[in-house]
Amino acid sequence: MTTDGFTTCLWFDGQAEEAAHYYVSVFKNSSVGRVSHYTEGAMQPAGTVLTVEFTANGHKFVALNGGPQFKFTEAISFQVFCDNQEEIDYYWTKLTEGGGEPGPCGWLKDRFGVSWQIIPERLDEMISDPDTAKSSRAMQAMLKMHKLDIAALEKAYAGE
Incomplete structure (x- = not known):
């Protein structure tokens, strides 16, 4: 993914990869990119998905498995x-x-x-x-x- 423009980061509690694949299946001009994983000593067990870069309808996103602290609201x-x-x-x-x-x-x-x-x-x-x-x-x-x-x-x- 390039750093042109904006990339929207969406915070999930363990569903980042599932969500990325879901959005890619809904919208045209979409694809899943790089997947990164937590390393030893991080907030989640080593090997757990940390981020998934994806494009949905031409818009760049990062899905982040950040944990249960934050939830989505209608404010966005x-x-x-x-x-x-x-x-x-x-x-x-x-x-x-x-x-x-x-x-x-x-x-x-x-x-x-x-x-x-x-x-x-x-x-x-x-x-x-x-x-x-x-x-x-x-x-x-x-x-x-x-x-x-x-x-x-x-x-x-x-x-x-």
């Missing part, structure tokens, strides 16, 4: 912008499988507790429209949803 989330309902359905299904949890307004937590926002590319345009009646209708529709429904959002936006 990853936004996945989708072109169509098929993409929204795909990411929603893949990221909630195996113990993930759906949340409001297109948010969800995956089985590792990482928060994601699965949103249509067009949503920002709708809710920031200078026509406040249109933007308000789109916003009110979104606030009632879990997984976002593009057709329903478009209908609300149009006033139908």
